[in-house]
Amino acid sequence: MGQYEFLSDQYLSVFFEHNFGTISKKSKLIQPELVILHNFSIGKLHQPNLHKDLAFKTLEEGFFEGGLAVNNLLRFNYVNFAYLGLGWASYLRYGDNARATLQENLAHRLTINLDF
Numbered sequence: 001m002g003q004y005e006f007l008s009d010q011y012l013s014v015f016f017e018h019n020f021g022t023i024s025k026k027s028k029l030i031q032p033e034l035v036i037l038h039n040f041s042i043g044k045l046h047q048p049n050l051h052k053d054l055a056f057k058t059l060e061e062g063f064f065e066g067g068l069a070v071n072n073l074l075r076f077n078y079v080n081f082a083y084l085g086l087g088w089a090s091y092l093r094y095g096d097n098a099r100a101t102l103q104e105n106l107a108h109r110l111t112i113n114l115d116f
Contacts, residue, residue, distance in 0.1 A: 001041075001065075001093075005057060007048075007051060009047075011042065011044075012041065012043065013041040014039070014041075016038045017035055018036050019035045019071070021033055028075075031072045032087070033071045033072050034069075035089075036069075037065075038065070039064075039066075040062060041062065042062040043059035045058045061096035064094050065091045065093045065107075066091070067092060068090060069087060071113050072086075072087055072113060073085075073086055073088065082116045083115040085111075086111070086113075087111040087112075088109070088111060089108070089109045090107070093107070
C-alpha cells in the first residue's frame with residue numbers, strides 16, 4: 001500500500017502472521033524461519049466532499065495482501081541480551097484494489113527481528 005493512497009475516517013485492519021519455526025539445522029549465525037502473512041483493511045469515509053482537491057481512494061472494497069517471509073537469514077547476538085535477525089519478505093496485493101500488473105502488485109521488504 002502506498003503512502004497516502006487511501007483515505008478513511010473509520011477503518012479496521014487485521015494482520016495475521018504464522019511462524020513455522022526454524023526450517024534448517026541450528027547454527028549461531030543462520031537460523032531461517034518460514035512465516036506466512038496475511039493483512040487486510042476495510043474502511044469508509046463519511047464526507048468525501050470535504051477533500052475536493054486530493055486524489056485518493058477509500059477502503060470500501062478493502063485492501064488485501066498475502067505473503068511469505070524468511071526471518072533470521074542472518075542472526076546476531078546483541079550485547080548478550082537479545083538476538084537481532086535479518087530476513088526477507090515478499091507480499092502480493094490482490095482483490096478489488098489490486099494494480100494492473102503482477103510486478104506492481106508485488107512488494108519486497110527487509111525484515112528485522114529482535115528476539116529476547
